[in-house]
Amino acid sequence: MNTLFSGFKRSRSLQTANSDLPYLLISLSFGVLILSLFEALLSWVLVLSGCAVFIRVAAFAKHGSQASMRTINLLAVLSLFALAWFGLSIGLLNSMINLLAIACSLKLMLIQNRRDFHLLFCTSLFLIGCGFIFALSIYAWVGYTCILSILLVSLALYHSPGKRFLDTSALVATLLAKAFPIAILLFLVMPQLPPLWQMPTAKSQQTGLAESVTPGDIASLAQSSSLAFTATFDNTIPPMSALYWRAMTLESFDGKTWAVSDKRRQAEQQLKGMNRPSPLSASSSYNDTNAKAYQLIIEPTQQRWVFGLEVSAPNNATSSANVSVQFDYALRARRPVMGKKAFYLSYYPNALLTSPLEGFERQLNLNYPTDSNLKTQAWVDTLTQEANSPQAVAHSIMRYFQEQGFTYTLEPNAMPSSPIDTFLFTERAGFCAHYASAMAFALRVAGVPARMVSGYQGGETLSQGVLQIRQYNAHAWVEALIDGDWVRYDPTSMVAPSRLSIGLEHALAEFGEQRNKSVFSSLTRGQWFLNVQSWFRQLDYSWSKWVLGFDKKNQNDLLHKLLGEITSTRLTIILLSTIAIIALLLVLYFVPLRAPSNETKFNRLFLHALKSLERYTQHPRGTTAARHYVTEISNTLTKEIRHSAFAAITVYEGYHYMSPCADEKKKALALKEMKNLVKQLNTAIVKASKDTKNGAHHRHP
């Protein structure tokens, strides 16, 4: 049967006045799509797409011709060469998106037949998909759904030329509205599969943290207010001073840069392979009763870092499958965080970080390049002479920071050579990484194993129990191994205590700096703006929690709540009931309800009026025609009744002898008129009956 149609030659699409409208719409939606992807696209690709859209719009306005095939081919070859040239530097994902955009633009310039149009539609759909890799907020979803609806409208217009634009858009709108419930149902019920294979990642991602820190790196983060992660606690949020979120430990120092030690990486792998129990369970102060459960929703980082509050461990068995505690007490996810992901953890506020491999860790954390920062080394020697314990050394270093007029700034001067010497004795101004680096180095020189820990500190309260931590909360601090336990020292607290207790913005304000120097900063401080901003953040948070964070665990919880235990029979029941619900929805949509047509309403009204006349006059109508009947009984009727009756009859006759193709409006008008006349008739009858009753009464005094 299909072979018959494969050769079916469709005549050229019937050209009507608005036959160019679908092309215009599709090009506009393509333009908006490209704009939304501009961070991933190369500048010349953007220009090419802009030209394509411009050509299409010009063709619409002037009914001009399109570009020739030869031009398109030439452009195609040039673009491919250019993309091959640039492609290597921007990464696989971005080059694929650029290729798609180029193909789409070239196709847009020359649409010859149905196949081209459909091809354009499909590639636009795929571009929408790609857009979601970069933008995940609710606004992105709403925006892309609007683009999808415009695409569908253009497709509908293309396939039904001549239909009014409003009719077509109404059709598409109802179609989408009807599709949404089914989509949401599928989303809730379809199983969430794990990634089937590794996807290319975008190269230019703002990860926020890095596995090596050279003081001067983290200053750039403080400018970014993009969300890093959200933490939801059951009731109260721990105090600000306890909010240290651990990302990684940097134990290798070369004089300038702190980095994650390779030896640490190897050790972690070996220990994992040996299946040694998590360090927390070995810790002596591991106390279950104080544990506070909380949930993290981490923005995509393409890394496996999980920012646990010190000290945290996975909450339950399913969490343990996703997240594990490393031997340096940092948490790592089993798979890189490619999309917003939720983790369920428990926080042990009083737990001590006992070193699980003391010998190894001592050795690792006492290393320092002996030929760097000599002035500092000399200074530390003087300190150790006075101090009698590691704690005393640490305290004297901290006191040094406090007493020597150090300041906290996001824009310190560059310290290229002997950075710690420069920082400690010349500059005396920097941010957390400077302080942490200096202290850790000093401690190592003093013989106390110490390391820099990087992560986040603090956070902004969004609502009850919900904290939002942004990239500008990135922080670095020091840990020193004293008596077998890792003790935290945060030198920044000596200099800018408010940074830790109230937040970065306030700390900087104390020093007369602003985190974000922009034109709008005065605007953004207004109260109403903060309220609006807070409302939008709430919305975004709910979106993240319920839609983006809806992973396998949430789905299982939902099903668990609905049905109790999840067995295979229950799963088949769910599947069958989903199909049943979808079928029910389809029936609702497509089986027409028998609404009484206007015609039957009209007839009913008229017949009802005749019946009331019959009742009033006690004269049955039988099979007489209406006009004839009223003429018969007209002697017994009052003038008003007669008048409205005849008017009703005229309207009735006019309605039924109207042409069958008459305007809907005329019919509606006739119906309204009939309603009024019937009302009139009824009031006249009521009045007349009252009068006769009164008359009767009057006659019998």
Place this chain on the structure above:
Amino acid sequence: MNVVRMNTAIKKKLSTRFLTWLDKRIPAKQQHTLDLNSIFILPTTFGWAFIAMSLSLFLLGTNYQNNIMLLMSYLLVSVMLLALFYTHRNMAKLKLSAAPVSPFHLNEAGVTVIKVDSNQQPESIRASGILHVKWIDTTEGHSHNLTTESPTLLLPITVKKRGLHRLSRVTFMCEYPLGLYKCWTHLDFDLTALVYPAAARGMANIVAIAHDDDINNDASVRNTVQGNSDFHALADYEQGQPLNRVVWKQVAKSGKWVTKTFDEHKHSQHYLSIANTIDTEKALSILTFHVLEMDSKGLPYGINYKSIHVAPSCGLQHKADCLTALAMFSDTNQTATGAST
């Protein structure tokens, strides 16, 4: 209009089994209202591509662990599902009927008039989109815009032979609203087309057989005979009589149409015939030509050729009878020997 040709290759492809199955499922009727039995629906290539696209978005969403991509792919799947019902419902609104085909000559283009009867309804429940119409055994068809064009379709017929043809089924196809599904049906309107032979110039024998008087006995003959001789009387005008006989003055006076009848002194009744040596088809064409000529002159004529014997007469019905006889002529009585001629 596109010329529709019967493609013998395609005709062979149409197995008789398929046709008999169709006959059972969609019996022949003069007017069809489409319903579940008569509508077939499948995704178009674009529809399949759409499904593939949703699937790839699903894969993309799963691999990037991106929930809103998954949501979008589910949305696309639901749109696809709903479009199925929309397309089907649109097609089911159609009421198609065909008028009987008027006979035509072989060299002319005949038409089937198909009426799409959904335009009577108010616009909101009218079928929309582009309806593609073609004969089941051809490839080329005719597109009809249901929204803007008139509700009457003219589908051309071209046949290769004269005679009575049972017309094949008509295929209607529509892809409204989104081009994702093609919805089609094969309808048999129970139509037969009578194709007269093409008229060809040539020599025919017009044998005049004189009739001796006694015309008075044959009253029916008198009424229909209209010769060129003396004016005899006025008679009421009958349908089909040539207009040059109408007495217009009388018409203007009284409003009644009358014609002049002439007395035919010599009633010569013409019989058309052709020698048997000439090829049958050619002979038939020549006879057709002469029938048309005699009719246009208003002369009575009959046919006397092989197995066709038609008594001389005049008028529209007589012309139709003659042409029908010529069209339906079949050579079966003759022994098939080349040598006999």
